[in-house]
Structures are given as C-alpha cells and as structure tokens.
Amino acid sequence: xxxxxxxxxxxxxxxxxxxxxxxxxxxxxxxxxxxxxxxxxxxxxxxxxxxxxxxxxxxxxxxxxxxxxxxxxxxxxxxxxxxxxxxxxxxxxxxxxxxxxxxxxxxxxxxxxxxxxxxxxxxxxxxxxxxxxxxxxxxxxxxxxxxxxxxxxxxxxxxxxxxxxxxxxxxxxxxxxxxxxxxxxxxxxxxxxxxxxxxxxxxxxxxxxxxxxxxxxxxxxxxxxxxxxxxxxxxxxxxxxxxxxxxxxxxxxxxxx
Amino acid sequence: xxxxxxxxxxxxxxxxxxxxxxxxxxxxxxxxxxxxxxxxxxxxxxxxxxxxxxxxxxxxxxxxxxxxxxxxxxxxxxxxxxxxxxxxxxxxxxxxxxxxxxxxxxxxxxxxxxxxxxxxxxxxxxxxxxxxxxxxxxxxxxxxxxxxxxxxxxxxxxxxxxxxxxxxxxxxxxxxxxxxxxxxxxxxxxxxxxxxxxxxxxxxxxxxxxxxxxxxxxxxxxxxxxxxxxxxxxxxxxxxxxxxxxxxxxxxxxxxxxxxxxxxxxxxxxxxxxxxxxxxxxxxxxxxxxxxxxxxxxxxxxxxxxxxxxxxxxxxxxx
Numbered sequence: 001x002x003x004x005x006x007x008x009x010x011x012x013x014x015x016x017x018x019x020x021x022x023x024x025x026x027x028x029x030x031x032x033x034x035x036x037x038x039x040x041x042x043x044x045x046x047x048x049x050x051x052x053x054x055x056x057x058x059x060x061x062x063x064x065x066x067x068x069x070x071x072x073x074x075x076x077x078x079x080x081x082x083x084x085x086x087x088x089x090x091x092x093x094x095x096x097x098x099x100x101x102x103x104x105x106x107x108x109x110x111x112x113x114x115x116x117x118x119x120x121x122x123x124x125x126x127x128x129x130x131x132x133x134x135x136x137x138x139x140x141x142x143x144x145x146x147x148x149x150x151x152x153x154x155x156x157x158x159x160x161x162x163x164x165x166x167x168x169x170x171x172x173x174x175x176x177x178x179x180x181x182x183x184x185x186x187x188x189x190x191x192x193x194x195x196x197x198x199x200x201x202x203x204x205x206x207x208x209x210x211x212x213x214x215x216x217x218x219x220x221x222x223x224x225x226x227x228x229x230x231x232x233x234x235x236x237x238x239x240x241x242x243x244x245x246x247x248x249x250x251x252x253x254x255x256x257x
Numbered sequence: 258x259x260x261x262x263x264x265x266x267x268x269x270x271x272x273x274x275x276x277x278x279x280x281x282x283x284x285x286x287x288x289x290x291x292x293x294x295x296x297x298x299x300x301x302x303x304x305x306x307x308x309x310x311x312x313x314x315x316x317x318x319x320x321x322x323x324x325x326x327x328x329x330x331x332x333x334x335x336x337x338x339x340x341x342x343x344x345x346x347x348x349x350x351x352x353x354x355x356x357x358x359x360x361x362x363x364x365x366x367x368x369x370x371x372x373x374x375x376x377x378x379x380x381x382x383x384x385x386x387x388x389x390x391x392x393x394x395x396x397x398x399x400x401x402x403x404x405x406x407x408x409x410x411x412x413x414x415x416x417x418x419x420x421x422x423x424x425x426x427x428x429x430x431x432x433x434x435x436x437x438x439x440x441x442x443x444x445x446x447x448x449x450x451x452x453x454x455x456x457x458x459x460x461x462x463x464x465x466x467x468x469x470x471x472x473x474x475x476x477x478x479x480x481x482x483x484x485x486x487x488x489x490x491x492x493x494x495x496x497x498x499x500x501x502x503x504x505x506x507x508x509x510x511x512x513x514x515x516x517x518x519x520x521x522x523x524x525x526x527x528x529x530x531x532x533x534x535x536x537x538x539x540x541x542x543x544x545x546x547x548x549x550x551x552x553x554x555x556x557x558x559x560x561x562x563x564x565x566x567x568x569x570x571x572x573x574x575x576x
Binding site: 048049050069070071074075079080082086087088089090091092094095096098099100102104105106107108109112113119123126144146162166 | 422423426427428430431433434436437438440441442443444445446447448449455459502562564565
C-alpha cells in the first residue's frame with residue numbers, strides 16, 4: 001500500500017532520516033518505535049507531505065506521491081495526526097470534525113449563494129456524521145466546547161476523530177497515547193482496533209508505550225539515528241540486542257517516562 | 258440654528274462610521290477569520306476611492322479617464338480594482354509567514370500613495386480629483402447628507418448580512434481552521450495557499466468598496482485622505498476592540514473608535530491654536546492607550562468570536 005524507497009531527509013548537514021526503505025501492507029497496524037531523535041516524526045512529516053524529502057520516493061497505492069502537497073495526499077486517503085495536538089483551537093469540538101470532510105460544496109465561495117440547497121443538505125449529513133464520531137469517541141458531552149479548552153487526552157481523541165471524518169485508507173498516528181491517562185488509553189486502543197478491523201484502516205503508529213505496541217502492532221519497525229534498525233514481530237524486535245543498545249541500555253519493557 | 262448643525266454633524270459622523278464599519282468588516286475577513294496580517298488597508302481603500310472617482314467624475318484635460326459613468330459602476334469598479342491589486346500581492350506573499358505579508362502590504366500601500374501623489378495624469382497629483390458625483394447630491398444640503406448616510410448604512414447592512422452568511426457557511430469554518438492551525442488544515446486536505454488568497458481578495462474588494470463610498474461622500478479625493486494612520490491603524494484598533502472574528506464586533510468597534518476619534522478632535526479644536534497642533538498627537542496617544550487596555554484586559558475584544566455549529570439538543574449547557 002505504501003512503499004518508501006531510500007528516503008533521506010537532511011536539514012543542512014544533519015540527516016534526520018537517512019535512507020529508509022519500508023513497505024506497509026493493507027490492513028496492517030505497523031508500529032514505529034525507536035529512541036527520541038530516531039527520526040520517526042520526521043519520517044511521518046515526509047510521508048504526509050509536510051517536508052519534501054532530500055532523496056527517495058514515496059509510492060502510495062501504486063502511485064508516486066513524492067511531489068504532492070499535504071492536502072493532495074489527504075485526498076488520496078493518506079491522513080495523519082500530530083504528536084502535539086493540532087486542534088483548531090477557536091472552533092468548537094463539533095466544528096473541528098465538520099471541517100474535515102473533503103470536497104464540501106459549501107467550501108466554494110459562490111456555492112453558498114447559488115447552490116445553497118445542496119450546501120445545506122451536505123452540511124446536515126456532515127453534522128450527523130460528526131455527531132456519530134463524537135459518540136464513538138465518547139466526546140459528546142464536550143461537543144460545543146472550544147477545542148482549545150479540552151484536556152490533552154481529549155485532544156488526542158479528537159485528532160483520531162478527525163481521521164474518521166474522511167474515507168481514510170492509511171492513517172499515521174503520532175504518539176496517540178502520550179499524555180493520555182490509563183483508562184482513556186485502553187479506550188484509545190480499542191478504538192484503533194475497531195477502526196482497523198471494521199473500518200478497514202491501515203495504520204502506522206509511532207508510540208513509546210510498549211504495552212500498546214505489543215497489543216496492536218504487527219509488524220514492528222525500530223528506527224535509530226535515521227535508519228531502520230530492524231523489523232519483525234514485537235518480541236523479536238524487543239529482544240534484538242541492537243534495539244536494546246539503541247535505547248542505551250534502557251529495558252524496553254519499561255515505559256520511558 | 259444650532260440643532261440643524263448638530264444633526265448635520267451627527268449625519269456626517271454616522272456616514273463615516275458606516276464607511277469605517279465596512280473597512281473593519283473587510284479586515285475581519287482577512288485577519289479575524291483567516292489570520293492574514295494586512296497592514297496596508299489604506300492602499301486598498303485608496304485604489305477603490307480613486308478608481309470610483311475616475312470612473313464617475315467629469316473628464317479633465319490634466320488627467321486620464323473621467324468617464325462620467327453611473328455611481329454604481331464606480332462602486333463595482335472599485336471592488337474589482339482593489340481585488341485585482343490584492344491578487345498578485347497575495348500570490349507572492351501568502352505562502353510566507355504572516356509578518357512578511359504585513360511588511361509587503363505596508364510597502365504596497367505606500368507605493369500606491371506615492372504614485373497617486375506624484376502621477377498627475379493618473380490622479381490629479383496633490384490637488385486630487387474633484388467633482389465626484391454623489392447619489393442624492395442634487396438635494397438640499399441636510400437632506401442630501403442624510404440620504405447618503407442612509408445609503409451607506411444600507412450598504413453596510415448588506416455587506417454585514419452577506420459576510421455573516423459567508424462566514425457561518427463551511428467556507429468560513431474552513432478559513433477559521435486555516436487561521437487556527439495551518440499545518441493541520443493542510444493535513445485535513447485544505448489548499449491553504451489558494452484559500453488564503455480567496456479570503457485576501459474578498460477582504461480587499463470590501464475595502465475598495467469602502468473607499469468608493471468615501472469618495473462619493475466627500476465628492477473629492479486627495480492623497481491626504483489615505484493617511485495610513487487613519488485608514489489602516491484606526492481600522493485595526495476598531496477590529497481588535499470590537500472583537501476580531503465577529504462581524505458585529507467589527508461594527509461596534511468602528512462606532513466606538515470613530516466616536517472617540519472625532520470627539521477628541523472636537524476638544525482639541527477648542528484649544529488655542531498653538532496648543533492645538535500638539536494636542537492632535539494626544540488623540541493618537543488616546544487611541545494607543547485604548548489598544549493597550551483592551552489587549553491587557555479583554556484580548557478577545559468586546560464581542561468575542563462565537564462558534565457556529567452546535568449540537569444544542571445533545572450537549573448539556575455549559576457549566
């Protein structure tokens with residue numbers, strides 16, 4: 001579904017991502033782990049189109065998307081979330097979701113005047129969908145709050161919710177568990193599993209919470225210093241001595257704080 | 258009679274408030290909703306004013322145009338002209354961070370002002386353009402003033418209504434999303450650069466319309482009228498005080514700031530001549546002080562932005 005070939009992302013002389021070749025199959029939940037500064041988020045930015053890679057190609061559903069803008073990749077079904085929540089802080093939670101669906105007729109400057117019946121009809125559908133997504137995420141009680149007022153964990157759920165407002169095929173989740181309390185975390189895992197199994201989403205998941213990785217991800221890819229160190233089943237990756245070394249002696253079963 | 262003078266003064270103020278209200282609404286589209294830092298409002302105002310004047314005024318041997326077209330054509334031309342000027346500026350500057358746009362728009366506004374002052378064949382130079390027709394201009398003075406005041410208010414209400422509809426539509430929601438978080442908006446499939454350009458051009462057209470309303474009210478225009486202090490800075494304060502992101506706030510801000518601005522002129526004019534020139538700066542100081550106070554105590558303005566989409570039947574009332 002997604003093939004990365006020889007991706008290099010250099011900032012000046014520093015190679016944040018240094019020749020990553022990786023492929024993701026449809027239906028997978030691929031876990032991307034590695035110590036801080038391994039280049040995971042930079043790789044996400046390259047896949048999502050926020051950065052143009054210094055070298056390498058990205059193929060998505062058989063098509064070369066290396067030169068496409070972020071918004072064009074979104075329309076192909078490639079959707080991302082952010083490590084630090086990027087909510088639309090002055091919009092309500094409901095509006096944050098309603099913004100997302102692509103090709104809304106009401107986004108045309110003139111349709112609102114000349115095709116308003118259709119605008120209104122689509123708007124009602126979008127609202128219903130947003131209400132359903134809020135119910136799924138158990139965020140209905142904060143629907144009318146400003147998104148900027150949500151807690152960190154709720155913002156994470158909202159980020160996930162935005163990916164549900166479009167026909168996403170591949171979703172990039174950047175540390176969905178960071179800053180989320182234990183109860184919410186279990187809920188989040190459950191939601192991701194439902195989206196994977198029932199909605200047919202493919203995921204790439206960056207996460208430091210190894211419990212979550214163990215539970216959800218197959219396969220697991222470990223990066224260090226901009227390169228793919230190893231990949232495979234979670235237990236194999238965890239027990240790989242190079243991975244242990246990359247984490248500088250930290251035992252990976254313990255959660256890095 | 259004193260009361261007639263007072264009524265005339267009130268009509269004059271009301272008309273100016275209407276014109277500044279439209280300017281503030283234009284800025285609200287650009288800054289309040291889309292987050293575009295336009296520091297060259299005076300430029301778009303000037304383009305609208307001069308273009309409408311040239312389209313409708315009688316010809317003069319010293320300058321171009323003077324086509325004596327109907328006033329409505331002048332207004333539409335003013336909007337189109339301001340939009341046309343905004344388009345290339347937006348194309349070049351909107352991909353950069355907002356501070357670049359601010360610098361570029363200041364620069365363009367100054368260029369426009371200097372060209373209008375020096376290019377006599379275009380603008381009549383320092384003497385400006387006179388003999389600009391005014392709708393209802395043939396009526397007796399007070400009546401004519403009042404009729405034009407009513408017209409300006411009608412236009413203000415129309416612009417308000419149209420923008421209110423536009424900004425509560427998905428279009429406005431998308432612009433607010435781009436304002437709140439550009440990266441996330443792009444990640445949610447919005448073409449940030451193109452959408453910003455739409456908003457910038459629309460706002461500029463509204464500012465051009467305000468310029469046209471002004472020139473037909475004054476029946477003449479000179480380069481002094483497009484002083485950035487009044488036509489740019491004052492409009493910014495109106496929007497910030499009233500509440501950026503809120504159309505009613507923009508209009509409320511225009512009312513309050515214009516009242517302070519012209520009332521304080523009233524007072525400084527009563528002072529002896531040698532103090533009066535210095536006292537003019539006190540007015541600027543007052544406005545600046547006001548800005549400080551708003552930003553300190555009510556940063557969202559008197560009427561903060563409201564969210565549009567609610568699920569009133571689903572969610573419990575705010576606690």
